[in-house]
Amino acid sequence: MSGFGDATAVERTGEGRYKVELDGDYAFAGAVNGGYLMAVLDRAAVDLSPHEHPVSTAATFLRVATAGPAEVIVEPRKTGRTTATSLVTLVQDGRRAVDALVTTGTLDTGTEASWTGPRPVPSLPPLEECADFAATTGEQGFAAQVDMRFDRSTMGWLEGRPSGSAELRAWFRLRDPHEPDAFALALAVDALPPVALNLGAKGWAPTVELTWHMRAVPAPGWLTLHGGGRLLSGGWFDEEVEVWDSAGRLVAQSRQIAREGR
């Protein structure tokens, strides 16, 4: 098991060009996880930016990426005092796999929110009441990298009893000592199983587009993921994830649009 920092490392090979080695431990059925890919793209974007945090990442997934070597190309589109925007592309085997518009900025760790909406309802049950599937199925692949504990009331689909409501909730942390940072948040916003599984959809649901916003620098400790959705229609569904940190702050928000699995 490699650490998350090593697994998402980008090596500069030229102006705006990075060599990466996509880690098969973050793959599922051969396809590398989209959140992991965004973490890699965000690292390259931040490397070339004067700013520290990927405040906005809008990623379009063009093709499946697989374990092995790939290249990240960062093309600056505007660099300003408060923000900088780049077009960041993952290329593998000579073909684009992901395109992302990434806007970096610098969030102040000490900032207190001026206003925050209500915390998600219902909140997560305590850790010890949640389901730890890795404990029974074994820690392999993604489950060996990420420790997730699921709110059992949102996991009925696993036993053929989808809840009928597009909700999923889980505790989340990396298994290695890597405390939550911007790049772990990129992984977190796409770590839940597809919420459409609770609507009777089956199997893998390819993400077409996912935008996430980093809202605060996360405190150390567990994160909580609150996944929801609004509509499944014509084979398309949306999924929203809010990530809250151990200090009770909203640290990331995402929405993706995906195709229903079949």
Added chain:
Amino acid sequence: MSGFGDATAVERTGEGRYKVELDGDYAFAGAVNGGYLMAVLDRAAVDLSPHEHPVSTAATFLRVATAGPAEVIVEPRKTGRTTATSLVTLVQDGRRAVDALVTTGTLDTGTEASWTGPRPVPSLPPLEECADFAATTGEQGFAAQVDMRFDRSTMGWLEGRPSGSAELRAWFRLRDPHEPDAFALALAVDALPPVALNLGAKGWAPTVELTWHMRAVPAPGWLTLHGGGRLLSGGWFDEEVEVWDSAGRLVAQSRQIAREGR
């Protein structure tokens, strides 16, 4: 007053190149409205795509665009059977103003939703109980193009009494006979005043990034806009807008991240 179709027209001048004339009637304090710009970009993207609808538009606003001539450059990134993705850029005076990743697909008008979440609560009051500011202030600029009727309970900020809740609700239609379509939805998702005005923020709030998804082909008639937000922190706030059509269907969803006005 020009019609919305004319105002957003794109004229092909070469492979993936379009000439446009940005209409000052959609500007506010010199800056052309972001939703209008997305409508223009989406029209160019659809023109070059085999698919009919802008299912996903992730736009990053780099610089203010002003009334007058501009160019749209559409660079195909992947063209597939179900979807096609392009990088679409608005260039004015030799500088990029907006970059967008646009994924097109074709939504079937007759599709019934497989599942839909609850309608927004509270719903909008009837039209006749809503505030029609254009009737008193006169129909100028944006208000001459778009007929909006606001839920009075969300407009206290106008009289110096912000509600303290990041919500705004309004009925929406174009004043010309242009019935709602994909491009009117692009306008609708960015038509509300900034929700942060209800949190005490002042003035113009520049959008940094806005992603919107088209979820269904809208029925003729009025649309309703339900705007919300989750967090205002460090000068950044998010705003989510759901657009519902006259048939009671969720037709578009957006989230933007913007800078607080000062």
